[in-house]
Amino acid sequence: MNNDRIDQIIDKHQGEASSLIQILLDIQSENRWLPKEALERVSEKLEVSLTRIQHIATFYKAFSLVPKGRHQIHVCMGTACHVRGAQNVLDKVQDLTGIKPGETDSDMKYSLETVNCLGCCSLGPVMEVDGKVHGKISPAETAEVIKKYE
Amino acid sequence: MAQIKSPDELKKVREELLLRRDSGNPCISICAGAGCLASGAGEVIAAFKEEIEKQGLTADVDTKGTGCPGFCEKGPIMVIYPEEICYVQVKAEDVPEIISQTIKEKKIIDRLLYVEPSTGEKATQESDIPFYKNQERILICNNIKIDSKSIDDYLAIDGYAALAKALFQMTPEQVLAEVKKSNLRGRGGGGFPAGRKWEGTRNAPDPIKYVIVNADEGDPGAFMDRALLEGNPHSILEGLIIGAYTIGAQEGYIYVRQEYPLAVENINLAIKQAEEYGFLGKNILGSGFDFTVKVHQGAGAFVCGESSALMTALEGKAGEPRPKYIRSNIKGLWERPTVLNNVETWANVPLIINKGADWFIQMGTEGSKGTKVFSLVGKITNTGLVEVPMGITLRDIIYKIGGGIPGGKKFKAVQTGGPSGGCLPENMLDLEVGFDELTKAGSMMGSGGMIIMDEDTCMVDVARYFLEFLADESCGKCVPCREGVKQMLKILTNITEGKGRVGDIELLEELAETAINASLCALGQSAPNPFLSTLHYFRDEYESHIKEKRCSALYCKELIAYHIDPDKCQACMICFKKCPSEAIIGGKNMIHIVDQEKCTKCNTCLEVCPARFDAVKKISGEPVPPPIPEEERTIVRGGKE
Amino acid sequence: MSKILLTIDGREVEAKEGMTVLEAARSVGITIPTLCDYEKLEPYGACRICTVEAEVKGWTKLVVSCLYPVEQNLIVRTRSEKVDRIRKMILQLLLSHAPYARDLQGLAKEYGADKDRFEKESSFCIHCGLCVRYCAEVKKKDAIGFINRGAKREISFVPEMITSKVCWNCKECFPLCPTEALQAAYGLAEALLSDSPAFESESEE
Secondary structure (H helix, E strand, O other), rough: HHHHHHHHHHHHHOOOOOHHHHHHHHHHHHHHHHHHHHHHHHHHHHHOOOOHHHHHHHHHHOOOOEEEEEEEEEOOHHHHHHHHHHHHEEEEHHHHHHHOOOOOOOOOOOEEEEEEEOOOOOOOOOEEEEOOOOOOOOHHHHHHHHHHHO | OOHHHHHHHHHHHHEEEEEEEHHOOEEEEEEHHHHHHHHHHHHHHHHHHHHHOOOOOOOOOOOEOOOOOOOOHHHHOEEOOOOOEOOOOOHHHHHHHHHHHHHHHHOHHHHHHHEOOOOOEEEEEHOOOOOHHHOOOOOOHHHOOOOOHHHHHHEEEOHHHHHHHHHHHOOHHHHHHHHHHHHHEOOOOOOOEHHHHHEEEEHHOOOOOOEEEEEOOOOOOOHHHHHHHHHOOHHHHHHHOOOHHHHHHOOOEEEEOOOOOHHHHHHHHHHHHHHHHHHOOOOOOOOOOOEEEEEEEOOHHHHHHHHHHHHHHOOOOOOOOOOOOOOOOOHHHHHHHHHEEHHHHHHHHHHHHHHHHEEEEHHHHHOEEEEEEEEEOOOOOOOOOEEOOOOEEHHHHHHHHOOOOOOHEEEEEEOOHHHHEEEEHHHHHHOOOHHHHHHHHOOOOOEEEEEEEOOOHHHHHHHHHHHHHHHHOOOOOHHHHHHHHHHHHHHHHHHHHOOOOOOOHHHHHHHHHHHHOOOOOOHHHHHHHHHHHHHOOOHHHHHHHHOOOOOOOOOOHHEEEEEOOOOOOOOOOHHHHOOOOOOOOEEEOOEEOOOOOOOOOOOOHHHHHHOOOOEEEEEEEOOOOOOHHHHHHEEEOOOOO | OEEEEEEOOOOOEEOOOOOEEHHHHOOOOOOOOOOOOOOOOOOOOOOOOOEEEEEEEEEOEEOOOOOOOOOOEEEEEOOOOOHHHHHHHHHHHHHHHOOOHHHHHHHHHHHHHOOOOOOOOOOOOOOOOHHHHHHHHHHOOOEEEEEHHHHOOOOEHHHHHHHHOOOOOOOHHHHOOOOOOHHHHHHHHHOOOOOHHOOOOOOOO
């Protein structure tokens, strides 16, 4: 992501230091991760220490300091989903993709994360791929869903 | 749309709107909340629009995607007005039939009606459905009636009338008095009297004050705020503006978890619309009162649902909570007096202003007035959002509304209050739901998550699960939580893996005492609750895990073994073929044996064994019976010697 | 500022409005143990070992004295069975990280804390935050900070950025560290970047 785009995002939030997290969220969402250069640019323009930005980038789960895969798989591990067997869904996804939560596969195809509640609790267990929510999913069905993604 | 600059103008706008809409057209309302969208509501809505256009009915039939009515289990869900015919689990393929039969010929399509599981009775109208009938839906009732993206829909149901009343017919002191009289207590978990919080801020000498909507909804299993904010965003805004007027704040924030993109979208749109119409900005409705509001997204941290951590996050920092010796309503956001309330709390405000505190206090118990929205989920037949008057019993919620436990299983516990709460067993089911009642019983109201657990749930694992969650979400600043929760998790994990030792329970209790008394914030202070409540009500499970290495719920993988009963096995080969680890030894007419070395306890064999054989069992706390000798494994079919 | 009268361990103490209980106790020579407190820095309230009993209108609660403001008629007890149990537990949790840390030995003996109560941990930082706060508040450089959260939280120099642009190698933070974890972290960063221009000594102080 080039500096011009970063500057645009910063300007959208009126360059306020308190909007730091919102700015990082925008960069993360567009770029799929936060490169060091982006953090340096934000630090420079908002006049906020890089140490503070680094704390924020590592404190909040939404941010990634490493490139993510083309497809984001989120398995919900909230209580309702847990009680309905989310662990088995997660185990199956790990088997299929070969990666554990927090990891990206070597082809940069999938990134897997656990999520602590997407708010679709009635439909547990829930798996979200690239923002699309799949409810009442069984371990067997996860294979069908994931195979559809290139 | 020109800005509305007086209550009379608002009245006129509303009247004209209602006149324009009084066409007598049937209105097809399809839930477009996150839950139904996940179940395919988007395709259903598109199919309706397409089919209606195709049949040239656009001028005669209205369709809209609406807010979430909370019955996500049965989604996609829709209601046809004015008859209020409710169809559940609707698919895009059903659309042409619905139009030709129900819209054109006024005939009901039986197979799309809701069926009550225990009686087999079908419900035609939304109000006939037992799930809804036993609720008191003062807050959620409007969701299915309005397009969440339409401010006009909100105006059509008397939206912003409370704001006009507060600004022009009441002084801030009078609004405050009404809120105090209603005894509205915070719906986010703390249960603190909202009126008292507002009063403290109103009286604080600082000229700059803030109001905040806490829409972080971090409790896993809770989605009440999602439905309210996503489904009826203007109702929250209206409450917030009234609150700001009362305490004298000019700026407000809405902090929404980023895991709710639809809620973020809808509230941002609602704010834009409100600004357009003159409900936000300068000189609101010509009253002289200025107020603006900004949306901030969360970034994936449960601790930011804690009010002081939320304010720290709004200031653009890592969400570490602050000491609350000086309350945040006096020194909050940027050290200014701040009122932070939960989504549901704000949603109650316009109702209290419109209908009065006297109406509100008729519902509920002495200490807990009004209603509460719970998310009833887990091992329960009817899952979804239930809004009930305070004082209803847990039994009524779980059985009358929830339809009891599915699959013929036995109820074991109800968990409320999220990771800060506790589990209550069967003998507590006649408890009347209320803030103080739940706390006294060892749990808490919390934000409204109500997870039902059955005989297959291991209560030690429940404690372990919540501590794992909290260990991941702890900010890490203070020792009792960062180190204490970590150690508690270690011990509980060991117990569930068969490595529990005598003395573990006592050590857990010591760690609990330190966390409760010395943690920096409520996350750490309440972290031991799930452990303490399960220990109190289900101590035998802890004892058997530790002393007998037995999990009575047959859940903890390290403590269970899968065994095929040689007397029941019919060598059908189904589990043999399905086992993903090739852990079944067997063959045609050869009784199957589980190879315990290879078995990964994935549960497949138990799930696929035909019910009439029922040969696969889980055992725990006792040695696995040795496999019968090979010679005896052959099944001789058709007549024995 | 108005005078406030409170009782600490049975003694009447005269304090000024805005003082903390810790400051009031110190003013009359009463010692309360601390680990994350330092005179040149804002109180932090992270170690929780300065926890005391505070009684107001008959209600007793446990508060951290480094942050709790003095109140008229407050009754403070700096030692009690409960307070001692909590301090012992906090020490045991910290000793699992830094069993031989200089600042923990005396306290461990006084409260009977067993360094082997919990299994030894791999990191010996106790998160007092003194280094981070000193660099931020006194030196105003922000060269060292925290990263991650929960049990994974740790102190970090961001090597290339910080050491080449921000850290002056003043090493004033070193003596503050109760466990020498800071020196270890600094040493590691130095070793990793031994050919970075930042580490070519401008001066060996």
